[in-house]
Amino acid sequence: MASAATPTGVRVRFCPSPTGNPHVGLVRTALFNWAFARHHQGTLVFRIEDTDAARDSEESYAQLLDSMRWLGLDWDEGPEVGGPYAPYRQSQRMEIYADVARRLKEAGHAYDCYCTNEELEERRAEARAAGRPSGYDGKCRTLSDEQVAAYRAEGRTPIVRFRMPDEPITFTDLVRGELTFTPENVPDYGIVRANGAPLYTLVNPVDDALMRITHVLRGEDLLSSTPRQIALYHALTELGVADGVPAFGHLPYVMGEGNKKLSKRDPESSLSLYRERGFLPEGLLNYLSLLGWSYSADQDVFSLAEMVAAFDIADVNANPARFDLRKAEAINADHIRRMEPKAFAEACAPWLRAPYAPWAPEAFDEAAWQAIAPHAQTRLTVLSDITANVDFLFLDTPVEDEASWAKAMKEGSRELLRTAREKLAGADWSAPEPLKEAVLAAGEEHGLKLGKAQAPVRVAVTGRTIGLPLFESLQVLGRERTLARIDAALEKLGG
Structure with missing residues (x-):
C-alpha cells in the first residue's frame, strides 16, 4: 500500500x-x-x-x-x-x-493468537492471585509450526495480536x-x-x-x-x-451528579434534550468550551469566533470538569440577549406552533408576536420558554394555574381588581407607562405598593404570577381583552 x-x-x-x-x-x-x-x-x-x-x-x-x-x-x-x-x-x-x-x-509486528477466552481468563485469574499484571502474557508470540498445526487441528480460529x-x-x-x-x-x-x-x-x-x-x-x-x-x-x-x-x-x-463521569445513559448528556429545550448552538457550545478550558479569568460569555481566536490546547486543564446545567442555562440566556431581534423572533418560531403551542394555528397573531418579542428576548433562558410566556396572547382565556391563583388572590384582591379595572378602563393604552400608573394608583387607594397591586392583575390576565413585563403585555393584549379577563377574575372571586 x-x-x-x-x-x-x-x-x-x-x-x-x-x-x-x-x-x-x-x-x-x-x-x-x-x-x-x-x-x-x-x-x-x-x-x-x-x-x-x-x-x-x-x-x-x-x-x-x-x-x-x-x-x-x-x-x-x-x-x-x-x-x-x-x-x-x-x-x-x-x-x-x-x-x-x-x-x-x-x-x-503482529501474530496469530489461538488462546481461547476460557484460557485467557484462567491465566488472568492466576496472575491476579499472584499479584502480577493480568494482561495478555504473550503465550502465542513464538508458536512453532507444530503448535500452530495442532491448534488448527482442534478447529481453533486465531485473532491477530500486535506485538508490543x-x-x-x-x-x-x-x-x-x-x-x-x-x-x-x-x-x-x-x-x-x-x-x-x-x-x-x-x-x-x-x-x-x-x-x-x-x-x-x-x-x-x-x-x-x-x-x-x-x-x-x-x-x-x-x-x-x-x-x-x-x-x-x-x-x-466531564462529570455529572455525584462526581460520576457523565455517560450516555445520563439524561442530561443527550444533545437532543438541549435542542428540544431551545438552547442556541452558540450558547451550548460556549458552555461546553468551559468544560476544561477558559476564555479569560473574567469572561465566561463569548462568541465562537472569539473562542477560535483564543483557543490553545495547552490551556486545557487536565482536571475533570463538572457539568452544571444552571450555568449552561445562564450562558444560553446571555446568548439569547445578544441576538438580533429579528433573528430571535425567527428562532422562536418552532415553539409558536404545534406540537408545542396549545393554541389553534389560526389564533396566532403575527403583529402581537412581533410587538411582544423584544420584551420576551430579555426574559428567556431557553427558546422553549416562549410558549408559556406568550400563550395569554393567543388563548381565548388564560391558563388555569391554581398555584398562581392562590398566591396572588389574597384577601382584598377583589376590591383591588375592581379599582384597577376602573382606572385601566379610563387609561391611555398607547404606551405601557399610563397602564402602570393606573395600577399604581389603584394600589395606592388600597395601601399597596406596585408589586403587591400588580400581582392579582397579572394572574387575572395571564394566569401566572411570573411572566413578561406586565404593562407591555397588557398593551399588546389590548384594552378589551384585558378588561374582559379582569371581569372573569372578579366573577370567580364572587363579583
Whole structure:
C-alpha cells in the first residue's frame, strides 16, 4: 500500500461511532477539535467509525451529521464533503485494514493468537492471585509450526495480536505533559477478530495514519490506548503507511451528579434534550468550551469566533470538569440577549406552533408576536420558554394555574381588581407607562405598593404570577381583552 502525499498544516479528526443520540461529551470533543483546526487554519476531518454492525445504525449516522450541522461545526473532509482520503466511513474501508493487518504479520509486528477466552481468563485469574499484571502474557508470540498445526487441528480460529515493544513508551501529552507506560502495563493486544473483522485498535490508528492526522485530541478515557497506538504508528511508519506519530492531547472527563463521569445513559448528556429545550448552538457550545478550558479569568460569555481566536490546547486543564446545567442555562440566556431581534423572533418560531403551542394555528397573531418579542428576548433562558410566556396572547382565556391563583388572590384582591379595572378602563393604552400608573394608583387607594397591586392583575390576565413585563403585555393584549379577563377574575372571586 503506497502512502499518500503528506499535506501541510494541522490536521485533526472527529471520529464518532453512529450509536445512539450524540451526547455532550462527544460534542465537547468535536468542538475542541474544530476550534483547534480553525485557530491554526488547519483541516478538520469528520470520520465515521462504523465497524460495529451490531450497534451502528443509519439513523444514528444521520443524527450525527444533522447534529454537526445544527451546531455549526463544519468539516473540511468527510461525509457529504468528500476529500482526498475518501471514503470516510470505516465500513467502506475493510480491504485497507485487511491489507495492513497482513503486512504487519509479514513484518513480524503482529501474530496469530489461538488462546481461547476460557484460557485467557484462567491465566488472568492466576496472575491476579499472584499479584502480577493480568494482561495478555504473550503465550502465542513464538508458536512453532507444530503448535500452530495442532491448534488448527482442534478447529481453533486465531485473532491477530500486535506485538508490543519490550521497553517503556514515553510521550508528551498536549494536556497532561510527559507520560510513561511500562511494558508490563501495556501487553500485546488484539487488532483483528477471529472472524476477520478489524478492531478499533487497528482501524483508528490506520485511518489516522493514512489521512495524515497531525494531532489527536480525544477524551481521557482513551488515554490507556495511546501507548499501544504509538507502537503501532512506529510499525506503520516502518511499512510506509504512516509518516510518524501524531501529537496526542487527552481532554478531561466531564462529570455529572455525584462526581460520576457523565455517560450516555445520563439524561442530561443527550444533545437532543438541549435542542428540544431551545438552547442556541452558540450558547451550548460556549458552555461546553468551559468544560476544561477558559476564555479569560473574567469572561465566561463569548462568541465562537472569539473562542477560535483564543483557543490553545495547552490551556486545557487536565482536571475533570463538572457539568452544571444552571450555568449552561445562564450562558444560553446571555446568548439569547445578544441576538438580533429579528433573528430571535425567527428562532422562536418552532415553539409558536404545534406540537408545542396549545393554541389553534389560526389564533396566532403575527403583529402581537412581533410587538411582544423584544420584551420576551430579555426574559428567556431557553427558546422553549416562549410558549408559556406568550400563550395569554393567543388563548381565548388564560391558563388555569391554581398555584398562581392562590398566591396572588389574597384577601382584598377583589376590591383591588375592581379599582384597577376602573382606572385601566379610563387609561391611555398607547404606551405601557399610563397602564402602570393606573395600577399604581389603584394600589395606592388600597395601601399597596406596585408589586403587591400588580400581582392579582397579572394572574387575572395571564394566569401566572411570573411572566413578561406586565404593562407591555397588557398593551399588546389590548384594552378589551384585558378588561374582559379582569371581569372573569372578579366573577370567580364572587363579583
